[in-house]
Amino acid sequence: MSTIYILWLRQLKRYSRSKSRIIGSLGQPLLFLVALGFGFGPIYQKAGGGNYIQFLVPGIIAMSILFSAIFSGIEIIWDKQFGFLKETLVAPVSRFNIMIGRTLGGATVATLQGIIVLLTSLIIGFRPGSIIMILPGLVFMFLVALLFAALGTTIASVLEDMQGFQFIMSFLVMPLFFLSGALFPLQGFPKAIGIVASINPLSYGVDGLRGTLANGAHFGLGLDFTVLVAITLVLFLLGSYLFSKMQI
Amino acid sequence: MIEVKDLTKRFNEFTAVDNISFSVDRGEIFAFLGPNGAGKTTTIKMLTTLLHPNAGSIFLNGSNSEKDQNEVRRSFGIIFQDQSLDDELTAFENMEFHGVLYKVPKDIRKKRIEQLLRFVELWDRKNELVKNFSGGMKRRLEVARGLIHHPKILFLDEPTLGLDPQIRSHIWNYIKNLNREEQMTIFFTTHYIEEAEKVSQKVAIIDHGKIIIQGTPDELKQSTKTISLEDAFLALTGNTIREEETNFIDRMRMHRKIHRR
Numbered sequence: 001m002s003t004i005y006i007l008w009l010r011q012l013k014r015y016s017r018s019k020s021r022i023i024g025s026l027g028q029p030l031l032f033l034v035a036l037g038f039g040f041g042p043i044y045q046k047a048g049g050g051n052y053i054q055f056l057v058p059g060i061i062a063m064s065i066l067f068s069a070i071f072s073g074i075e076i077i078w079d080k081q082f083g084f085l086k087e088t089l090v091a092p093v094s095r096f097n098i099m100i101g102r103t104l105g106g107a108t109v110a111t112l113q114g115i116i117v118l119l120t121s122l123i124i125g126f127r128p129g130s131i132i133m134i135l136p137g138l139v140f141m142f143l144v145a146l147l148f149a150a151l152g153t154t155i156a157s158v159l160e161d162m163q164g165f166q167f168i169m170s171f172l173v174m175p176l177f178f179l180s181g182a183l184f185p186l187q188g189f190p191k192a193i194g195i196v197a198s199i200n201p202l203s204y205g206v207d208g209l210r211g212t213l214a215n216g217a218h219f220g221l222g223l224d225f226t227v228l229v230a231i232t233l234v235l236f237l238l239g240s241y242l243f244s245k246m247q248i
Numbered sequence: 249m250i251e252v253k254d255l256t257k258r259f260n261e262f263t264a265v266d267n268i269s270f271s272v273d274r275g276e277i278f279a280f281l282g283p284n285g286a287g288k289t290t291t292i293k294m295l296t297t298l299l300h301p302n303a304g305s306i307f308l309n310g311s312n313s314e315k316d317q318n319e320v321r322r323s324f325g326i327i328f329q330d331q332s333l334d335d336e337l338t339a340f341e342n343m344e345f346h347g348v349l350y351k352v353p354k355d356i357r358k359k360r361i362e363q364l365l366r367f368v369e370l371w372d373r374k375n376e377l378v379k380n381f382s383g384g385m386k387r388r389l390e391v392a393r394g395l396i397h398h399p400k401i402l403f404l405d406e407p408t409l410g411l412d413p414q415i416r417s418h419i420w421n422y423i424k425n426l427n428r429e430e431q432m433t434i435f436f437t438t439h440y441i442e443e444a445e446k447v448s449q450k451v452a453i454i455d456h457g458k459i460i461i462q463g464t465p466d467e468l469k470q471s472t473k474t475i476s477l478e479d480a481f482l483a484l485t486g487n488t489i490r491e492e493e494t495n496f497i498d499r500m501r502m503h504r505k506i507h508r509r
Contacts, residue, residue, distance in 0.1 A: 006348040014336045017377075083332040090296050091349040092322040248298045 003093045004101035011105025029064040029117045057126040058209035059182030065114040069145045072106025073152015095244040103149045110145035129215040137212035144205035147232040154239035157246050176202045186218050201231045249274040249433040255304035257290050264290040266457035275431040279448035283485050287457040288437045292405050296326050309400050325399035329406045335379035339389050350397035364392040404436035445477035455485050
């Protein structure tokens with residue numbers, strides 16, 4: 001228990017100390033909100049979609065959580081290269097606990113990030129559908145964060161160095177984001193892309209956030225929740241297995 | 249305390265550690281010497297469960313390092329050769345992190361962290377981020393961190409590299425004290441052969457992945473008819489051939505890296 005706590009605390013301390021990371025990671029979602037929100041807003045309205053900002057904000061929250069959570073997992077590669085990982089791997093604690101602690105820490109940081117984006121979006125005109133639903137909204141945020149932090153850990157356990165990071169960004173993270181319904185309604189997608197979107201875990205995260213924070217879930221909140229929990233569990237098992245097999 | 253039998257580690261075709269065997273008794277100070285690239289660090293990585301051997305067995309404190317990893321990890325502590333601190337944490341937080349991971353009870357942890365930080369003269373700067381420290385300060389902090397929990401076996405991979413002579417002898421006195429008072433087994437590598445001669449009871453010299461000789465410092469000197477361990481070391485490993493050999497090994501390492509990608 002203390003192992004999990006100290007690893008969790010380490011992630012939070014590292015985050016809170018890195019001002020450039022906090023501000024830097026807010027810049028991107030903000031740019032997306034302003035540029036896309038105000039840029040596409042009028043067209044979306046004309047096409048009969050309603051208020052685009054209301055539609056977009058849950059997607060951008062999901063995006064910032066996705067990036068932050070995956071990155072926190074990938075950070076293990078830094079630790080590998082800067083040597084700190086050895087210090088944790090030789091310690092007499094189970095690697096499963098190490099993995100849990102790190103992943104929880106990364107997920108907490110990513111959730112905080114999502115909350116900051118949510119608060120910022122209020123300034124540019126986003127209004128939550130109902131106050132009570134914010135709480136389940138936070139639950140969805142944390143679930144998305146957990147899922148992708150675990151995915152990041154899993155990837156980092158098999159990657160040798162940061163060289164692979166760009167590859168992961170281009171062929172995994174970006175497609176996850178663009179094909180999730182974060183920016184466009186899933187109904188309009190061509191069939192093939194619709195299928196891809198329906199096996200993309202982030203689609204369920206975005207949908208859950210949209211269902212709770214704005215309104216109108218495409219898949220339904222129950223299904224969103226179930227899918228997210230199931231995939232998170234699978235990734236935790238896979239990630240902790242690969243993590244425990246890691247050699248330096 | 250440490251039993252190593254027929255240990256072998258290969259990276260592709262390159263054999264880094266070639267069928268070595270040795271044992272270290274409880275409470276012994278054992279020096280593991282060898283030129284660059286001889287296989288010292290690879291051996292330590294296998295001893296500390298960071299790498300799996302291709303063949304052979306390791307027993308630490310009676311536990312098999314392949315089968316009872318957790319048991320094995322409970323029995324040792326290690327000070328690594330290359331940096332293993334978290335730069336974004338303070339000196340104190342690095343110490344605290346280690347103490348919690350090794351489940352040192354809170355009161356002992358507090359006492360030892362203060363005592364050790366004072367000992368390596370970093371107590372005044374305990375709340376500074378490690379990234380602002382000089383190389384020597386980081387090294388001192390790492391040594392201090394490795395001594396928070398008192399393990400049965402302590403591995404030291406070049407513990408005093410890059411430190412001033414004053415602090416080096418200071419640190420060795422502390423370690424010898426632990427060895428005496430707690431019967432702690434010490435296994436270390438060093439480039440300062442005179443250091444090894446001064447503190448170790450037994451020495452093994454490894455070259456090209458093979459142990460070429462082991463025994464007490466006196467035995468090594470006698471068998472090579474030399475007057476110091478350093479001369480014995482040079483007589484056994486040769487004076488000048490290192491460059492070509494390391495080049496070869498570097499090439500193999502490069503090769504290995506390219507392969508992995």
